[in-house]
Amino acid sequence: MHQEPWDPTRAAEIIAGLTHKEGPTLVILHALQEAFGHVPEAAEPMVAQALNLSRAEVHGVLTFYPDFRREPPGRHVLKLCRAEACQAAGGDALAARVENRLGVGFGATTADGAVTLEPTYCLGLCATAPAAMLDDRVIGRLDASRLDALMAEAQQ
Amino acid sequence: MSVRIFVPRDSGSLAVGADEVAAELNRVAHERDVALDLVRPGSRGLYWLEPMLEVETPAGRVAFGPTTVADVASILDAILSDGPHPLKLGLTEQIPWLKRQTRLTFVRCGIVDPRSIDDYRAHGGYKGLERALKLSSDAIIDDVVKSGLRGRGGAGFPTGTKWRTVAQAGRGQKYICCNADEGDSGTFADRMLMEGDPFMVIEGMTIAGIAVGATKGYIYIRSEYPHAVVAMNAAIEAARRTGYLGDNICHSTDSFDIEVRVGAGAYICGEETSMLESLEGKRGTVRAKPPLPAHKGLFGRPTVINNVLTFSAVPYILDGGAQAYADCGMGRSRGTKPIQLAGNVKHGGLFEVAFGITLGELIDDIGGGTLSGRPVRAVQVGGPLGAYFPRALFDTPFDYEAFAARSGMVGHGGVVVFDDTVDMAKQARFAMEFCAIESCGKCTPCRIGSTRGAETVDKIIAGDKPAANIAVLEDLCNTMKFGSLCALGGLAPIPVLSALTHFPEDFGLAPRRLQAAE
Numbered sequence: 001m002h003q004e005p006w007d008p009t010r011a012a013e014i015i016a017g018l019t020h021k022e023g024p025t026l027v028i029l030h031a032l033q034e035a036f037g038h039v040p041e042a043a044e045p046m047v048a049q050a051l052n053l054s055r056a057e058v059h060g061v062l063t064f065y066p067d068f069r070r071e072p073p074g075r076h077v078l079k080l081c082r083a084e085a086c087q088a089a090g091g092d093a094l095a096a097r098v099e100n101r102l103g104v105g106f107g108a109t110t111a112d113g114a115v116t117l118e119p120t121y122c123l124g125l126c127a128t129a130p131a132a133m134l135d136d137r138v139i140g141r142l143d144a145s146r147l148d149a150l151m152a153e154a155q156q
Numbered sequence: 157m158s159v160r161i162f163v164p165r166d167s168g169s170l171a172v173g174a175d176e177v178a179a180e181l182n183r184v185a186h187e188r189d190v191a192l193d194l195v196r197p198g199s200r201g202l203y204w205l206e207p208m209l210e211v212e213t214p215a216g217r218v219a220f221g222p223t224t225v226a227d228v229a230s231i232l233d234a235i236l237s238d239g240p241h242p243l244k245l246g247l248t249e250q251i252p253w254l255k256r257q258t259r260l261t262f263v264r265c266g267i268v269d270p271r272s273i274d275d276y277r278a279h280g281g282y283k284g285l286e287r288a289l290k291l292s293s294d295a296i297i298d299d300v301v302k303s304g305l306r307g308r309g310g311a312g313f314p315t316g317t318k319w320r321t322v323a324q325a326g327r328g329q330k331y332i333c334c335n336a337d338e339g340d341s342g343t344f345a346d347r348m349l350m351e352g353d354p355f356m357v358i359e360g361m362t363i364a365g366i367a368v369g370a371t372k373g374y375i376y377i378r379s380e381y382p383h384a385v386v387a388m389n390a391a392i393e394a395a396r397r398t399g400y401l402g403d404n405i406c407h408s409t410d411s412f413d414i415e416v417r418v419g420a421g422a423y424i425c426g427e428e429t430s431m432l433e434s435l436e437g438k439r440g441t442v443r444a445k446p447p448l449p450a451h452k453g454l455f456g457r458p459t460v461i462n463n464v465l466t467f468s469a470v471p472y473i474l475d476g477g478a479q480a481y482a483d484c485g486m487g488r489s490r491g492t493k494p495i496q497l498a499g500n501v502k503h504g505g506l507f508e509v510a511f512g513i514t515l516g517e518l519i520d521d522i523g524g525g526t527l528s529g530r531p532v533r534a535v536q537v538g539g540p541l542g543a544y545f546p547r548a549l550f551d552t553p554f555d556y557e558a559f560a561a562r563s564g565m566v567g568h569g570g571v572v573v574f575d576d577t578v579d580m581a582k583q584a585r586f587a588m589e590f591c592a593i594e595s596c597g598k599c600t601p602c603r604i605g606s607t608r609g610a611e612t613v614d615k616i617i618a619g620d621k622p623a624a625n626i627a628v629l630e631d632l633c634n635t636m637k638f639g640s641l642c643a644l645g646g647l648a649p650i651p652v653l654s655a656l657t658h659f660p661e662d663f664g665l666a667p668r669r670l671q672a673a674e
Contacts, residue, residue: 022455025437030418051437064439064596065420067379083341084536087586088499088574089527121423121540121590123380124344125171126572127203127497127504136382140171 003037003072010035011043015050025051025061029068038069073116074109076154079133082106082119085126094130094147095119101151115154158191159235160212164266166199166351167383168344173224174207180228181209190236198352200266201506202253210248211235217267219245253503253522258484260477260492261468262345262508265352270387273394276355282400284471288363289408293323296367296474303473303481304490309335309426309463310538310567311643312489312556315470318460321450322368325458332364332373332412333435333454333461336388337419337426339378340539342498342570346464348506350377350384353468354391355400358414360467362405363474364460365412373414374454375464376431379421388416423540423594427642428461430596441596442642463568465494485511489555489566497523499536499572509554516550519573530575534583534659538567540590541647543654544583563654565647580659584652585613591648602645605636609652616663626656626663 004010011032018028028047032039039062048055062068080095095106102110102117109116125131128140134150142150163169163178178194185192202208208221209231220231220243227243234241245251259265268275276282288296301316322330334357338346350357361373377385392414395401403411417435419425425434429443432454453459469491473481481491489511495518497504502524519525519532526532534544543564545552552558559566574583588609595602609632615625633649640646656663 023435023437026420026434027417027437030420057438060439061437064441065422067420081341083590084540084583084586085342085499085570085572087583088572088578120380120421121594122339122341122343123167124338124347125168126342126344126499126570127501127506128168128172128206129499129504131171133380138167138171138383140168 004035006036006040006042008042008046011046015046019050025053025058026065029062033068036072038072041070074113076114076135077116077118078150078154079118079120079123080106081121081123081125081129081131083122085122086130089129090143091130094142094144097144097147098151101148110155114156115151158193159185160193160195161235162195162197162210162212162217163207164199165196165270165383166206166266166348167381168203168348169199169206169208170383172206172222176225177207177209177223177228180225181232184229184232188232190232195269197268198265198270198348199506200248200254201262201348202251202503203505204503205245208245215247217248219248219251221245253505253507256522257508258492258510259508260472260481260484261356261465261494262349262353262506263472264356265348268353270352270354271390271394273355273391273398273400276353280475281355281471282359284474285359285362285400286406287476288366288474289406289410293367293369296363297323299473299478300367300470303469303478304485304488305466305469305473305481306489306556307463308465308469308493308568310565312566315462315466318450318462319364319367321448322370322458322460325451327369329372329455329457330368330370331454331457331459332361332368332370333431333459334361334373334375334464334467335426335428335431335461336375336377336381336384336464337431338381338464338568339423339426340541340568340570342536342572343496343539343568344498345494345496345506345569347381347384349464349468350381351387354387355395356468356471357388357464358391358395358401360470361414362401362412363470364462364467366410368458368460370460371411371413373412374417374435375414376417376419376425376435378419378425385416385418392416422596424596424644427644429642431461432459439596441598444641486553486555487511487557489557493554493566493569495554495569495571497571497573500526500528500575501573502527511555512553514550515545515552515554515571518554518571519550523571523573526573526575528575530577532573533576533578534574534580536572536574536583536651537570538565539570540587541565541643541650542567542570543650544580544658545654546658548658563650565650580655580662581613581617584655584663585610585617587648587651587655588613591644595644599639599641599645601636601639602641602648605632605640605645606648608632609636609648613652619664622664626665629656
């Protein structure tokens with residue numbers, strides 16, 4: 001995934017380009033994360049000032065939503081669906097396998113910085129379950145061997 | 157002469173290799189000097205056959221599937237020579253699974269090119285809007301009322317009544333919000349429509365805008381659906397370019413525009429008031445009702461909030477279909493319901509049918525039982541907050557009231573099939589755990605009750621005073637049901653109690669006689 005290093009000037013540009021929208025906080029946070037891979041603490045007062053909000057309000061929004069990261073992710077992000085339809089199709093065993101093989105739990109990044117493993121609750125691929133997402137790519141009908149191939153790709 | 161071939165771009169198809177099949181098709185066609193007209197529609201919804209490739213013939217489209225990259229060359233040979241192929245399924249429209257359906261909402265999905273507004277119009281698109289532009293606000297709403305359409309998001313509130321309330325809420329800024337935060341596991345109908353027939357969603361929202369006097373619409377799509385976001389944005393751009401969105405739609409005096417907003421991974425934002433908070437840029441916490449969003453919704457203004465499927469049913473109804481729509485269904489559940497078969501099911505996918513079909517027909521007959529080949533033990537209908545039903549309840553017809561009478565719910569129409577390896581105590585625990593993860597935290601019964609519930613299920617599973625702890629769990633469920641601010645805490649007890657009622661042996665209890673059915 002392409003990410004720029006944190007740059008306050010660039011962040012200020014992104015924020016300024018979106019303040020005209022109605023209720024723009026989430027739109028801005030998404031745009032910052034799209035650019036930098038995460039929303040660092042330094043961004044919070046910038047967003048707050050641009051939108052005439054308190055810093056606490058921005059922090060509250062940022063930490064409410066699971067999508068927003070406050071630390072940079074690994075080079076790849078692997079999301080595995082943990083919801084019922086994927087459970088019915090053997091998802092729990094795959095979840096245990098991925099934690100085991102990568103040596104990290106859900107929500108963590110491998111020590112070498114290669115992969116961030118995240119849970120997701122439904123990708124809408126429930127008729128081709130179990131499902132996962134590697135960066136922007138969707139994958140269905142996962143089994144142990146397809147999962148191993150995905151992990152190998154992510155660890156490169 | 158060129159060959160017109162369709163390979164879906166639906167994310168369910170992409171997840172099983174549709175892009176690779178399309179790339180190989182381009183490569184082989186180029187190698188053989190075949191003029192290929194490759195179209196990327198949505199999915200027909202027969203997911204066990206995806207990637208399903210179709211070719212246009214004088215008799216209609218002929219399907220092949222499930223295809224892999226290795227099959228592409230031989231399929232192209234079979235197409236060019238009109239010969240046999242092991243993956244040839246015959247005319248798509250004649251596949252029994254598709255032929256048995258009543259497709260009113262999904263009539264174009266998988267057929268049209270979702271990037272082409274001309275294709276949409278060539279297949280009957282925008283006729284509903286064109287008629288609506290000639291009608292008064294009252295006449296549009298009368299049609300929606302007459303159709304009997306109820307909210308397809310899950311709650312089943314009469315759509316016409318909601319629109320009338322917003323229409324009568326005075327002048328000034330009003331909003332149309334399309335709830336595309338389809339978070340329920342086992343559901344994907346909204347995603348399919350946005351990816352496969354996005355103009356229909358736009359048309360439905362536009363008609364709603366004209367009916368109630370709103371000029372601005374938002375569609376709130378969950379971030380887990382990146383392909384739907386791309387498809388909707390592309391369609392909105394195309395609609396603006398051709399005068400179907402923006403000022404003076406189709407040279408009329410009505411104006412309407414739509415903006416896509418993307419969620420950020422919070423399940424609760426599918427709850428309508430939480431979605432409004434999120435659209436306003438705030439934490440997605442639930443609002444107390446009243447005031448209803450129809451009176452004070454987005455930014456405090458009167459707002460129509462409907463699900464993707466609800467808006468998508470509207471173009472057909474406005475194109476003279478109100479009576480035909482009302483003629484489908486049973487009881488107070490009128491029209492068709494796009495049902496999604498998912499999980500451990502042999503023939504999973506999108507099955508749109510008139511209300512009234514039984515759960516057993518869906519699971520055994522249409523779904524073909526489990527994919528694993530083991531017996532079906534439980535099905536969860538209506539998402540993470542829906543009931544788990546055993547085979548004894550498979551005679552339940554798909555109807556809002558019939559499911560409610562058995563302590564279940566139709567919800568958004570997701571049906572997740574489990575085989576006999578499922579541990580229902582574990583599923584009950586997950587329901588509480590999910591509620592704890594996704595609770596917005598505003599009300600105590602949901603925020604605390606869900607965590608205490610998961611702990612109590614753990615104690616029951618561990619054999620720690622099971623009778624006493626089941627009494628605690630039942631009491632806790634009642635507190636959540638009656639004391640929670642919204643449906644998350646209010647309905648989370650449904651899967652828990654249904655698992656306990658119908659599968660007591662999984663909790664270490666003696667099987668008891670079925671009570672919920674009576």
